[in-house]
Amino acid sequence: MRFAVTYRIFAATEAEARQRAAEIALEQTVEVPRDVVPDGYIADEIIGRIEEVGRESEATFRAVISYSPDSAGFEIAQFFNVIFGNSSIQRGLKVIDIALGATMQARHPGPRFGIEGIRRLAGRPTGGMIAPVLKPQGLGADALARIAYLCAKGGADIVKEDHGIMNQPMAPFRERVEKTAAALARAERETGRRALYFPSLPGDPQDMDANVRFARDAGADGILIMPGLLGFGIVARIAADERLAMPVMTHPSFLGPYVLSPDTGFTHAMMFGTLQRIAGSDISVFPNVGGRFGFTVAECQSIADACRSTSGPGRAMLPSPGGGMSVERAGDMARMYGSDVVYLLGGSLLRLGDDIGTGITAMRQALDEVEREQG
Structure with missing residues (x-):
């Protein structure tokens, strides 16, 4: 079964849009002029097939082009x-x-855990989930582990490392993972409740597999990956590894240029929702409205919808807005995003020092209050 991609084409006339669609169908497959395409299988199956072209607005058209799974292969x-x-x-x-179709859906089944799986691991059956971020870059492994301990004691559902902390000499990956996992295990013994730990995966290709397995064996529950830097293939490989069986959280670093232009790239929903799901991410981090990155309410809601849509590729995943998040905004954010969401908390918590737990408790109360309001 063919899969179909919908493009927004900026054109003055429908004739121009159809010409561009024909060029896309060639460019994305055979990459040769139409008159030199061999007859038979290549002309009939491999070339992109224009299924529909229609006006979207005064300056744009929607073009649906289908492609053969043979062209896409298995990677x-x-x-x-x-x-x-x-x-x-x-x-x-x-x-x-994008509409995957049955063949490509089978090849790329999407998140291994999804919303239900992450909730089961975290022991949080309902309500928004709270995920403080270990930072800033420059702290040693002991200091980061202490922050993790305070967050877990305070009731965090997930503790994730900042994407900017990878394998620097101040807090090398393996030392950091061992100490943070031990700190979270200590908090679990004292509270009876586990906070899931997602360390940030370093980027050296020759060490990547070994580092993921080291993290799992040391007690990490999942892994944070930047597909814009490490590649979507890394996400897919780790998500599909049955021996690891670790959830994946993806971070938007380096992906901004794909979405920020109004007339090129991907929509926000495609990049931070659909493509992440296809790759197998269970939690997709993206810049929150009102933070320092300038995403709009509509863009953020479109991302959350794409993450959680029941018609999306594979299991529904958790959207994870970050940036500008605070206890003071918790109620408004819960009303905007609903309950199936992971809220990232960074600088607003670090201001509390050793009282980080009080901030997490206040956040939990605000989220629970909205959940009660909504029935």
Whole structure:
């Protein structure tokens, strides 16, 4: 079964839009002029097939182009290459939707855990989840582990490392993971409740597999990955590894240029929702409205919807807004996002020092109050 990609084409006329769609269908597959395409299988199956072109607005058109799974192969890199390879270098073209079809859905089943699996691991069956971030860069492993301990004692559901902490000499990955996992285990013994731990995966390719296994064996529950830097293929490989069986959280670092232009790249929902799900992420981090990154309410809601849509690829995943998050905004954010969400808390908690737990408790109370309001 073919899969279909919907493009937003910026064009003055429908004829121009149809011409561009025909060029995309060639560019994303055979990358040769139409008159030199061999007859038979390549012409009939491999070339992208224009299924629909229709006006979207005065200056834009929606073009649906279907592709053969044979063109995409079995690797996520080539799959994404067909979705938006060379055409991503052109102006006036944006990817706004994808329908996987049964064949590609089977090849890329999506999140291993999803919303239900993460809730089960965290012991939080309902309500928004609280995830303080270990930072800032420059602290040693002992100091980061102490923050993790205070967060877990205070009732955090997830403790994640900041994406900027990887394998620097101040807090090397393996030392940091061992000490943080031990601190969280201590908090669990004292409270009877586990906070899931997601360390940030360093980027050296030759050490990546060994580091993931080290983290698992040391007591980490999941792993934080930056697909913009490490690649969506790394996300897919770790998510699919049955021996690891570790949930994956993805971070948006380096992905901003894919979404910030109004007429090129991907929609926010596609990049931080759909593509992350296809790769197998269980939790997708993205910049929150009102923070320092400038995403709008509509953009953030579209991301959350794409993460949780029951018609999306594979299991529904958890959206995780971060930046500008605080206890004071918790109620408004809960009303905006609903209950299936992971809230990242960074600087607002660190201001509390040893009283981080009081901030987490206040956040929990605010989220629970909204959940009661909503029935």
